[in-house]
Amino acid sequence: MAEDLKLTPQSNDFSAWYLEAIQRAGLMDYAPVRGCIVFKPDGYELWERIQAGLDSRFKATGHRNAYFPMLIPESFFQKEKEHIEGFNPELPWVTEAGGEKLEERLALRPTSETMIGYMYSKWIQSYRDLPLLLNQWSNVFRWEKRTMPFLRTSEFLWQEGHTAHADEPEAREETMRMLDVYADFAENEMAVPVWRGQKTPSERFAGAVDTYSIEAMMKDGKALQAGTSHFLGQNFAKGFDIKFLDRDNQLKYVHTTSWGVSTRLIGALVMVHGDDKGIALPPKLAPIQVVMIPIGPPKLREKVMEKFGPVYDALKSAGVRVATDLRDETPGWKFNDWEMRGVPIRLELGPRDVENNQCVLARRDTGDKTTASLENVISRVKMLIDEIQINMYKKALAFRNGNCHLGIETMDDLQAHIAKTDASGELVGWVLAGWCGHPICEARIKEETKFTSRNIPAEPPVRKEKCIACDKEATHTFWIARAY
RNA sequence: CGGGCUGUAGCGCAGUUUGGCUAGCGCGCCUGCUUGGGGUGCAGGAGGCCGCAGGUUCAAGUCCUGUCAGCCCGACCA
Numbered sequence: 001m002a003e004d005l006k007l008t009p010q011s012n013d014f015s016a017w018y019l020e021a022i023q024r025a026g027l028m029d030y031a032p033v034r035g036c037i038v039f040k041p042d043g044y045e046l047w048e049r050i051q052a053g054l055d056s057r058f059k060a061t062g063h064r065n066a067y068f069p070m071l072i073p074e075s076f077f078q079k080e081k082e083h084i085e086g087f088n089p090e091l092p093w094v095t096e097a098g099g100e101k102l103e104e105r106l107a108l109r110p111t112s113e114t115m116i117g118y119m120y121s122k123w124i125q126s127y128r129d130l131p132l133l134l135n136q137w138s139n140v141f142r143w144e145k146r147t148m149p150f151l152r153t154s155e156f157l158w159q160e161g162h163t164a165h166a167d168e169p170e171a172r173e174e175t176m177r178m179l180d181v182y183a184d185f186a187e188n189e190m191a192v193p194v195w196r197g198q199k200t201p202s203e204r205f206a207g208a209v210d211t212y213s214i215e216a217m218m219k220d221g222k223a224l225q226a227g228t229s230h231f232l233g234q235n236f237a238k239g240f241d242i243k244f245l246d247r248d249n250q251l252k253y254v255h256t257t258s259w260g261v262s263t264r265l266i267g268a269l270v271m272v273h274g275d276d277k278g279i280a281l282p283p284k285l286a287p288i289q290v291v292m293i294p295i296g297p298p299k300l301r302e303k304v305m306e307k308f309g310p311v312y313d314a315l316k317s318a319g320v321r322v323a324t325d326l327r328d329e330t331p332g333w334k335f336n337d338w339e340m341r342g343v344p345i346r347l348e349l350g351p352r353d354v355e356n357n358q359c360v361l362a363r364r365d366t367g368d369k370t371t372a373s374l375e376n377v378i379s380r381v382k383m384l385i386d387e388i389q390i391n392m393y394k395k396a397l398a399f400r401n402g403n404c405h406l407g408i409e410t411m412d413d414l415q416a417h418i419a420k421t422d423a424s425g426e427l428v429g430w431v432l433a434g435w436c437g438h439p440i441c442e443a444r445i446k447e448e449t450k451f452t453s454r455n456i457p458a459e460p461p462v463r464k465e466k467c468i469a470c471d472k473e474a475t476h477t478f479w480i481a482r483a484y
Numbered sequence: 485c486g487g488g489c490u491g492u493a494g495c496g497c498a499g500u501u502u503g504g505c506u507a508g509c510g511c512g513c514c515u516g517c518u519u520g521g522g523g524u525g526c527a528g529g530a531g532g533c534c535g536c537a538g539g540u541u542c543a544a545g546u547c548c549u550g551u552c553a554g555c556c557c558g559a560c561c562a
Binding site: 005006015016019023024030032033034086089090111140142144145146147151152156158205213224225226227228260261262263264265293295296297298300329330331332333334335336337339348350351352353360369 | 485495511519520521522523524552553554555556558559560561562
């Protein structure tokens with residue numbers, strides 16, 4: 001096999017592997033605008049499946065979709081001080097239109113708290129208008145200094161939920177409910193295990209009271225924030241004057257939440273499940289679950305096709321997402337091609353199979369090949385789909401847990417751990433650490449090790465006694481890691 | 485936004501140091517035959533504003549200036 005047909009191995013250069021893998025899987029291409037990518041059909045279809053899975057969960061928890069403008073007046077950003085400070089550096093502006101300079105600059109939205117806050121103040125009068133539970137699917141813009149396809153681009157697609165509530169407990173409950181929705185989706189649909197927890201103040205969303213996240217471990221051991229849910233308290237209610245008349249005839253500010261996940265999830269999928277053969281998709285999200293490849297020379301093709309067609313029809317009507325590959329390429333070439341694209345199951349049907357009334361099933365996650373009788377191929381495929389989904393989660397979980405380090409207590413321990421893994425070529429992974437709660441200690445960890453705080457899990461695997469940096473009593477136990 | 489590297493065919497690269505004939509190679513692509521259960525083989529063929537703009541020169545892929553984009557490393561982030 002020619003070497004240049006292969007991907008750069010993950011262990012040689014993970015970043016190069018990622019960039020090659022997503023392009024050769026046909027997920028994206030670079031666009032002619034700085035930091036922007038095109039979602040090609042295979043990449044966009046993944047996003048559509050992510051959307052579908054999340055959208056039904058949002059609906060099931062009482063939310064409805066709406067759409068707000070992409071252009072946001074500059075004055076809106078002045079109304080929440082932390083918010084403007086957080087986002088100002090990365091806003092693109094529209095300054096003229098119709099050949100004339102605009103009286104007020106318009107930002108391309110980086111997120112919609114301000115626009116939605118403005119609208120909510122118009123819509124909410126009474127406690128009877130609450131809770132207001134909306135979600136928006138949209139694009140947003142953040143002019144990042146350093147871009148990476150799917151993980152950080154100038155424009156990206158996402159979903160942002162925005163809710164308003166009569167009191168704090170209800171808003172907090174919503175914040176946690178949506179964090180759980182994200183975790184459920186990541187683990188059960190994407191087969192990506194996550195730690196859920198609270199962000200430290202330094203990592204908090206600009207304008208939030210509390211930010212919570214789900215964090216996933218990529219195959220290079222780095223952390224990726226895969227979703228966030230914010231309790232915004234009354235910050236935006238006060239900035240945008242969102243008030244309601246309560247049962248007790250008192251005028252009160254609402255409590256708001258916001259929560260989002262983005263096309264970054266596609267990057268997570270690739271970096272969690274991919275291997276040196278390419279990307280690997282969990283069956284529940286894979287646009288194609290089974291690809292059928294006919295084997296054998298043209299002389300025998302007709303005979304093969306007599307069985308091939310009916311198997312395809314049967315799988316399709318059984319609800320399996322199945323595709324055929326009738327291209328004029330050799331089987332080996334097709335095997336590699338579909339493995340690169342991450343299709344969970346390959347079904348081979350050749351002359352020998354036809355004689356034995358069977359086919360060959362090969363799975364992407366393990367590479368195992370088995371034969372299946374054509375009599376029960378549907379049930380075999382369905383079982384495999386379930387098995388692969390579960391196996392991919394288990395593998396990812398074992399990997400994640402295997403690279404989470406619970407026994408590191410001091411900065412010396414941490415430095416020793418880093419030195420040891422650097423020397424041996426092992427992944428440095430994540431570290432569970434105690435923290436006194438002081439930003440100075442958090443900053444020192446980052447300064448000395450490049451580890452940043454990921455989140456503070458509500459129920460950590462181990463509760464730490466001492467702060468890793470200052471050795472004082474730990475008020476928190478948090479995950480620290482190198483992160484994307 | 486700072487430091488470094490890179491832009492030559494769809495992709496990966498050579499050529500640039502030392503300016504000079506018609507700009508090459510591998511893969512891919514097209515045609516035909518061949519092969520077909522892990523990237524088949526052979527033959528023929530198409531494809532270039534040498535990132536873009538300006539400059540130096542008799543002559544620029546090659547030298548100079550600017551600019552844009554990508555990657556890597558830092559400061560900022562879903």
